[in-house]
Amino acid sequence: MFTLKRRSPGEAVFDWINGFLMLVICFLTVYPIWYVVVNAFNDGTDAMRGGIYWWPRAFSLDSFRTVFRSSGIMTAMGITVAKTVVGTVMHVLFTAMVAYALSRKELIGRRLYMILGTVTMFFSGGLIPTFLLTRDLGMLDHFIVYIVPAMFSFFDLIIFLSFFRDIPEGLTEAAEIDGAGDFSIFFRIVIPVSMPVVATIALFHGVYQWNDYFTGMIYVNNTDLQPIQTYLYRVVAQASSNQMLAAIPSGVTTNVTSQSLKLATMVVTTAPIVFVYPFLQKYFVKGFMIGSLKG
Template identity: 75%
Template sequence: MLNAARRTRGEAIFDTCNMILMLVICFVTLYPIWYVLINALNEGTDAMRGGIYWWPRIFSLESFRAVFQSEGIMQAMWITVAKTLIGTVIHVFFTAMVAYALSRRGLIGGKLYIWLGTVTLFFSGGLIPTFLLMKDLNLLDNFLVYIIPAMFSFFDLIIFMTFFREIPEGLEEAARIDGANDWSIFLRVVLPVSMPVIATIALFHGVYQWNDYFTGMIYMNDTTLQPIQTYLYRVVAESSSNQMLAAVPGGINRSVTSQSIKLATMVVTTLPIVFVYPFLQKYFVKGMMIGSIKG
C-alpha cells in the first residue's frame, strides 16, 4: 500500500509538472500570434505608442479595410489561393498515382525506381541548375512554376505507399473480377478508402504552398503573379513600408500606418490555414499513425 501511495503521489507530481510545462509551451507558442492580432485590431497611430500586450486599446478595423481595398495585396492573395488549391489537388493526385503503381509488387523495375527516388531525398541539383532548368522550360514569370515543380514529392510517396500496401488485396481482386482495370481500381476503389492519408498529404502540401515565398521571389519578376508571402517579404526586406499605404485607394486614413497594415495582412494570410486545420485534424492524426506502423 505504501509503495502504491508513493507511486500515486509521484505520478501526481509528474502530471502537475507536465501540465505546467505544456501550458508554458502553449503560451510561448500562441502569444506571438495573439500579439499580432490585437495590434492589428488596434488603431494604427495609437499602436505605435506601444504598450499593447493583452487587449486592443482602441479597437479599429481600418487596417483590415485598407488590406481588402488594396488591389496589389488582394491580387497577391488570389494568386496564393489559386496556387494552393490547384497545386495541392495536382500534387496529391499525381503523387498518389505514382505511389499506387510502386506499391504493386509485380511492377517491373519497382525497386530501382524506389532506390532512385530515395537518392533525391538526400541530394539535389542546387539552386542555380534548377533556375536554369526553369528558364529553359519557360517557367519564369509563369504561374505554372508554382505547380509543375511541386507535382511530386518522394517523401509523400513513401507515406502513400505505406498506406496503399495495407489495403486488403481482396478489394482489388473483387474489382478485377467485375471487369475493372487499373485506372478504375485506383479511382473508384483505392482513392475512396484512402481519405486519411489523402487529407494528411493535402494538409502537408497545402501549408507548404500557402507559406511558400521563395518560389515567387526567385522565379517571378511580374508582381501580378507574386503570392502574398512574397509580397510581404519584399515589402519588409526592402523597407518599402509606404508601398502598402500607396496601394490603398481613396487616400490614406490617418488611423492606418504601414505597420498596422503589415500586421493585418499577416493575420489575413494566416487565418485560412488555421481555420482549415481543425476540419482535417482527425484525418491527419489517423493518416500519420497509419504511415508510422510500417515503412
C-alpha cells in the same frame, strides 16, 4: 472490478511540473500571435506609443481597410487560392498514381525506383541547378511554376505506398477478372477506399502551398503572379507598406502607420489557414499512423 492505483507524492509533483512547463510552452507559442493581432486591431498612431500587450487600447479597423483597399493583396490572394487548389489536386493525383504503380508486385525494377527515390529525400541538386532547369523549361514567370515542380514528393509517396499495400488483393483481382484496366481499378476502387490517406496528403500539401513564399520570390518577377505569402514578404521586408499608404485617396482620414499595415497584412494572410488547420489537424496524426499497425 477495477481499482485506481494511488499515485505517489513524487508522481503527483512530476505531473504538476509537467503541466506547468506545458502551459509555459503554450504561452510562449501563442502570445506572439496574440500580440500581432492585438496591435493590428489598434489605432496605428496610438500603437506607436507602445504599452499594448493584451487588448487594443484604441480599437480601429483602419489598417485592415487600407490593406483591402490595395488591389495587390486581392490579386495575391486569388493566386494563392488557385495554386493551393490546383497544386493540391495535381500533387495528390500524380503521387498516388506513382505510389499505386510501385505497390504492384509485377512492376519491373520497382526496387531500383525505390532506391533512386530514397536518395532524392536526402540529396538535391541545389538552388542554382533547379533555377536553371526551371528557366530552360520555360516556367519562369508562369503559373505552372507553382504546380509542376511540386507535383511529386517521395515522402508522400511512402505514405500512399504504406496504405496501398494494406488494400486486400482480392479487390483488385476481382476487378481484373471483370475486365477492369489499371486506370479503372485505380479510380474506381483504390482511390475510394483510400480517402483517409488522400485527405492526409491533401492537407500536407495544401498547407505547404498556402505557406510557400520562396517559389514566388525566386521564380516569379511579375507581381501579378506572386502569392499572398510573397506579398507579405514584400510588405515586411521592403517599402511596400509605404506605397500602400501613398495610395490612400486624398481626403480620407485614417490613423495608419507602416507598422500597423505590416501587422494587419500578417493577420490577413495567415488567418485563413489558421482557422482551417484546427479542423483538419487530426488527419496529420492519421497520416503518420497509416501503415504502422496491421490487424
